Amino acid sequence: MSFEYHSGRLHAEEVALDDIARRHGTPCYVYSRAAIESAYREYSAALAGRPALIAYSVKANSNLAVLALISRLGAGFDIVSGGELKRVIAAGGDPRKVVFSGVGKTEDEIALALEAGILSLNLESGAELERVDAVAARLGKVAPVAFRVNPDVDARTHPYISTGLKQNKFGVAYAEAEKLYRDAAERPNVKIVGIGCHIGSQLTRAGPFVAAAERMLALVQQLDTAGITLEHIDLGGGIGIRYHEERLEPIGAFLDGALGMLAGRKETLIVDPGRSLVGNAGVLLTRVELVKHGEAKNFLVVDAAMNDLIRPALYDAWHEVRPVRKTGAPQGVYDVVGPVCESGDFLARDRQLAAMAGDLLAVMSAGAYAMTMSSNYNSRPRAAEVLVDGRADFLVRERETVEELFAKERVLP
Numbered sequence: 528m529s530f531e532y533h534s535g536r537l538h539a540e541e542v543a544l545d546d547i548a549r550r551h552g553t554p555c556y557v558y559s560r561a562a563i564e565s566a567y568r569e570y571s572a573a574l575a576g577r578p579a580l581i582a583y584s585v586k587a588n589s590n591l592a593v594l595a596l597i598s599r600l601g602a603g604f605d606i607v608s609g610g611e612l613k614r615v616i617a618a619g620g621d622p623r624k625v626v627f628s629g630v631g632k633t634e635d636e637i638a639l640a641l642e643a644g645i646l647s648l649n650l651e652s653g654a655e656l657e658r659v660d661a662v663a664a665r666l667g668k669v670a671p672v673a674f675r676v677n678p679d680v681d682a683r684t685h686p687y688i689s690t691g692l693k694q695n696k697f698g699v700a701y702a703e704a705e706k707l708y709r710d711a712a713e714r715p716n717v718k719i720v721g722i723g724c725h726i727g728s729q730l731t732r733a734g735p736f737v738a739a740a741e742r743m744l745a746l747v748q749q750l751d752t753a754g755i756t757l758e759h760i761d762l763g764g765g766i767g768i769r770y771h772e773e774r775l776e777p778i779g780a781f782l783d784g785a786l787g788m789l790a791g792r793k794e795t796l797i798v799d800p801g802r803s804l805v806g807n808a809g810v811l812l813t814r815v816e817l818v819k820h821g822e823a824k825n826f827l828v829v830d831a832a833m834n835d836l837i838r839p840a841l842y843d844a845w846h847e848v849r850p851v852r853k854t855g856a857p858q859g860v861y862d863v864v865g866p867v868c869e870s871g872d873f874l875a876r877d878r879q880l881a882a883m884a885g886d887l888l889a890v891m892s893a894g895a896y897a898m899t900m901s902s903n904y905n906s907r908p909r910a911a912e913v914l915v916d917g918r919a920d921f922l923v924r925e926r927e928t929v930e931e932l933f934a935k936e937r938v939l940p
């Protein structure tokens with residue numbers, strides 16, 4: 528494991544987190560290279576022997592160092608904006624291994640993707656097909672396209688991260704898919720390359736994932752009959768991680784189930800994991816500013832806040848909080864809160880912890896959807912990011928300064 532105690536001090540690989548706090552300050556995200564690589568290897572091992580592409584979902588953690596590391600493992604990328612495409616290219620990623628998802632790609636973003644030569648634009652509506660066709664025609668290009676189909680499978684996850692139901696904004700209706708493919712096949716400036724789905728995030732059981740693969744397979748066979756052949760089948764991401772007491776099926780169980788469904792098919796299998804590659808590979812390191820004894824509750828007021836990690840406020844998510852050093856501080860039951868002016872500004876509630884002012888805490892499982900969802904609310908500069916590799920730690924994003932936050936603002940003359 529990448530985050531463990533040695534002689535009473537919590538480490539990231541071989542580097543003590545209190546040393547990182549001393550060198551880089553707090554709050555600070557700390558990532559482990561070994562943890563990312565070992566999660567990646569679970570995917571590559573399960574997919575060995577089959578034409579497959581692991582397209583890391585950039586929105587989970589888009590730091591250039593993380594992207595570069597994952598790119599060097601041979602991965603492609605799943606992106607949802609032109610900004611993410613520019614990040615992938617800046618990190619040395621191969622645009623020919625990029626799939627572009629999302630319901631609202633702008634004309635500029637589509638043009639950027641076509642100029643870069645990406646693998647597939649995953650379309651989410653007939654309107655988007657028309658737009659992509661028009662942009663490609665204007666540029667004299669042929670756009671590689673897939674449809675993201677809504678398999679109408681209940682992912683059994685939090686409603687905000689469930690995406691594969693009829694009432695969600697994502698994907699095209701299953702029953703509409705064949706008609707859209709026929710339409711696409713008629714257009715000279717698009718080339719059909721694949722099909723995709725993504726049913727939601729933080730899935731704990733393989734069942735819904737495999738059910739979605741089965742629904743996709745039925746559609747692929749239907750398209751075959753209509754004379755429409757595909758180069759890839761993209762089953763999305765969504766495999767969960769352990770934050771608390773989730774009982775998770777291993778990555779291999781998800782992929783083996785899907786591979787079983789697709790046995791005998793020649794199309795490349797694409798998966799686009801985000802959280803499961805990086806989520807447990809990061810922590811948010813924070814310092815206790817003070818201990819506040821309230822009327823009904825006791826609080827550890829820390830220097831990280833909801834702007835650094837919004838998941839507890841947004842999804843009611845549970846993150847483990849660990850003391851970085853086991854000190855002699857008295858045990859208590861605390862809410863761990865930040866200084867932001869919102870009652871929703873909490874990182875953890877009702878936790879048994881031994882900590883006092885000045886102590887360091889590690890908020891675990893903060894490698895995914897933490898920094899990428901951060902904001903500058905309350906004019907808080909975003910935290911530094913550090914990547915640990917064995918005995919070395921690298922500052923991979925400097926802490927922002929307050930001056931940078933308002934550098935682009937102007938007052939009236």
Ligand SMILES: *Cc1c(COP(=O)(O)O)cnc(C)c1O
Pocket residue numbers: 584586587605607628724725727728729763764765766799800801802803
């Ligand atoms: C967000 C997203 C993913 C990644 O989801 P995780 O739950 O982080 O694995 C994969 N594919 C698509 C299309 C997405 O939007």
